[in-house]
Amino acid sequence: MKGPGKRIGRVFFNQQMAFNRDISVLFFKAACMDCRSAFDAMAATGARGVRIANESGAKAQFVMNDKDAEAVHFIEANIELNGLECASASQDDLRSHLAKHVYDYIDLDPFGTPAPFVQAVFQGCKRNAIVAITATDTAPLAGTHAKKCMRRYMAKPLRGVFGHEVGLRILIGYLAREAAQLDKGIEPLLSFYADHYFRIYLRLKENAAAAEHSLSHLGYLTFDRDTLVREVSDEFSPEAAGPLWIAPLTDKAILDRMTDVDPMQQPVRCSKYLNLWRNELDVPYFYESNELSSFLHISPPVLESLLDRIRTQGKASRTHFSPSGFKTDLSLKELLSLYPEVS
Numbered sequence: 001m002k003g004p005g006k007r008i009g010r011v012f013f014n015q016q017m018a019f020n021r022d023i024s025v026l027f028f029k030a031a032c033m034d035c036r037s038a039f040d041a042m043a044a045t046g047a048r049g050v051r052i053a054n055e056s057g058a059k060a061q062f063v064m065n066d067k068d069a070e071a072v073h074f075i076e077a078n079i080e081l082n083g084l085e086c087a088s089a090s091q092d093d094l095r096s097h098l099a100k101h102v103y104d105y106i107d108l109d110p111f112g113t114p115a116p117f118v119q120a121v122f123q124g125c126k127r128n129a130i131v132a133i134t135a136t137d138t139a140p141l142a143g144t145h146a147k148k149c150m151r152r153y154m155a156k157p158l159r160g161v162f163g164h165e166v167g168l169r170i171l172i173g174y175l176a177r178e179a180a181q182l183d184k185g186i187e188p189l190l191s192f193y194a195d196h197y198f199r200i201y202l203r204l205k206e207n208a209a210a211a212e213h214s215l216s217h218l219g220y221l222t223f224d225r226d227t228l229v230r231e232v233s234d235e236f237s238p239e240a241a242g243p244l245w246i247a248p249l250t251d252k253a254i255l256d257r258m259t260d261v262d263p264m265q266q267p268v269r270c271s272k273y274l275n276l277w278r279n280e281l282d283v284p285y286f287y288e289s290n291e292l293s294s295f296l297h298i299s300p301p302v303l304e305s306l307l308d309r310i311r312t313q314g315k316a317s318r319t320h321f322s323p324s325g326f327k328t329d330l331s332l333k334e335l336l337s338l339y340p341e342v343s
């Protein structure tokens with residue numbers, strides 16, 4: 001099933017998010033086992049928090065919250081059904097709750113944009129807390145509604161072949177700037193795009209030096225549609241997309257610990273994505289094979305043959321953003337000169 005999910009009565013439940021919840025469980029096991037308190041801020045049925053509490057083996061106390069009374073009935077029933085002594089339900093606006101309580105792990109999973117809740121979430125974090133954030137407003141972030149993106153995230157998106165990567169990086173850049181307002185820095189641990197959403201797991205780091213350090217990872221990206229040249233720059237220019245995050249999207253050491261996929265609901269899909277994330281180069285854009293073949297007026301090569309050929313001169317990887325996309329550290333000029341050999 002594709003799409004934004006369905007409601008049970010007034011309560012939201014999205015079967016398609018099974019993969020997203022699988023990744024939450026794997027991530028929690030790999031990075032949050034020392035967390036003592038966890039807050040599922042927008043829990044709906046409690047499906048995600050219950051799965052993490054049940055399947056991670058964590059010792060944390062979980063609070064599963066929703067502002068909607070009907071949702072909280074589901075949460076309570078799910079906690080009871082699963083016999084979770086480490087979990088409790090709460091009915092509150094997450095912003096007022098987080099003005100009074102702090103946590104080691106907070107999950108923010110809104111309909112649409114997380115922007116109105118980010119400050120509350122960061123203020124509700126204990127030292128070195130981990131924050132997980134979903135955004136389903138992919139259209140503004142990926143450039144379909146550029147003005148909305150600028151209003152919401154104070155950044156210019158890019159409509160085009162790698163627009164979703166730019167969107168994810170704009171969102172991380174926005175989180176870095178929001179954290180910096182509180183003299184905190186961010187360290188992305190796992191950030192990805194799948195189906196209709198972006199998802200970011202980050203560590204919130206204390207102090208102004210950490211804030212400055214994260215801000216130093218913001219930049220701009222230009223894309224020339226006539227030449228296909230992509231360029232990353234520290235400097236603002238009116239035609240550039242950004243500001244956006246130009247540093248790594250994932251912490252490879254955490255990915256290496258996310259191994260126990262067999263008990264997950266979608267083990268094959270989890271393995272596929274974990275493999276892609278582990279191997280994806282830290283380059284802030286990618287190429288589409290079709291893009292290069294149209295540009296050169298030749299037929300596209302088999303992607304693996306192209307990657308093998310690139311690896312004789314430099315680095316190459318697939319990207320999780322697109323099944324026909326790839327990343328490389330070669331210059332476009334080098335890429336275009338070897339491309340016809342394999343097409």
Ligand SMILES: C[S@@+](CC[C@H](N)C(=O)[O-])C[C@H]1O[C@@H](n2cnc3c(N)ncnc32)[C@H](O)[C@@H]1O
Pocket residue numbers: 011012013014017041042043044045046047048065066067068071092093094095109110111
């Ligand atoms: C997309 S659903 C969450 C889905 C859920 N995390 C899951 O994995 O199935 C968003 C939920 O946020 C709740 N919500 C919206 N605004 C809120 C707020 N300010 N405080 C707390 N909950 C809120 C809604 O009632 C809704 O149940």
